[in-house]
Amino acid sequence: MIHKLMKTFIFLFMASNSFAAKSDQAKDENEGQVSAVLKIIERPIIFNKEREKLSLEYLQQRYAMVQNKATISPKMVVVHWTAIDSLEDSFRVFNTPRLPSSREKISSASALNVSAHFLIDRDGSIYQLLPETTFARHVIGLNHSAIGIENVGNGSDLPLTKEQLEANINLIKQLATRHPIEYVIGHFEYKQFIGHSLWKEKDPGYLTQKTDPGLSFIKKVRSGLSALQLKLLPLRESNH
Numbered sequence: 001m002i003h004k005l006m007k008t009f010i011f012l013f014m015a016s017n018s019f020a021a022k023s024d025q026a027k028d029e030n031e032g033q034v035s036a037v038l039k040i041i042e043r044p045i046i047f048n049k050e051r052e053k054l055s056l057e058y059l060q061q062r063y064a065m066v067q068n069k070a071t072i073s074p075k076m077v078v079v080h081w082t083a084i085d086s087l088e089d090s091f092r093v094f095n096t097p098r099l100p101s102s103r104e105k106i107s108s109a110s111a112l113n114v115s116a117h118f119l120i121d122r123d124g125s126i127y128q129l130l131p132e133t134t135f136a137r138h139v140i141g142l143n144h145s146a147i148g149i150e151n152v153g154n155g156s157d158l159p160l161t162k163e164q165l166e167a168n169i170n171l172i173k174q175l176a177t178r179h180p181i182e183y184v185i186g187h188f189e190y191k192q193f194i195g196h197s198l199w200k201e202k203d204p205g206y207l208t209q210k211t212d213p214g215l216s217f218i219k220k221v222r223s224g225l226s227a228l229q230l231k232l233l234p235l236r237e238s239n240h
């Protein structure tokens with residue numbers, strides 16, 4: 001009898017172990033390789049009462065969106081380059097809640113400083129500056145639904161790296177598991193959304209010329225995301 005019980009116990013133990021192993025495997029399969037290798041370093045920029053107030057004013061004045069909290073509903077990701085040479089200098093620029101006086105052109109639209117949700121260094125290290133659903137000013141017309149990813153680099157002497165490309169793709173894959181991401185665009189493509197239901201900027205004259213992060217980079221990002229079945233940009237002729 002004892003022998004039989006022991007046997008049953010051993011069987012149950014083995015069965016429960018193998019169930020655990022199976023469920024771990026299923027978990028890994030569901031999450032894919034992304035979560036296993038993707039390291040995100042928390043490096044929050046200042047989001048104090050002043051930044052929240054300026055963000056709420058931005059939403060109300062530019063988009064006619066009246067909210068109690070400066071939150072967004074992510075439906076797209078906008079990829080940028082910083083045009084600033086280092087991670088530390090980029091972080092410093094985004095950190096302060098108010099725009100510096102040097103940025104006259106955009107300060108008439110709002111005193112809220114620019115920022116982004118993520119900042120990717122040249123070696124592919126990913127830093128999270130803001131929660132994914134917190135408002136950030138990084139793209140005219142679309143900030144209410146756009147997660148911003150900044151990459152340290154520019155279009156001349158500091159071209160974006162292979163490590164950054166891979167980090168963008170992995171990060172966006174992970175974001176798409178949490179948010180209904182429909183579009184992934186380069187900052188330079190934002191004007192294609194003028195007239196689209198996501199476009200909220202009320203001043204048709206408030207537009208700036210952008211080239212970041214370059215056509216070849218965003219094309220490579222999108223081709224790495226083919227499994228997400230993203231929507232084509234509103235003006236199809238620009239979907240190379």
Ligand SMILES: [Zn+2]
Pocket residue numbers: 079080081138187210212
């Ligand atoms: Zn940009």
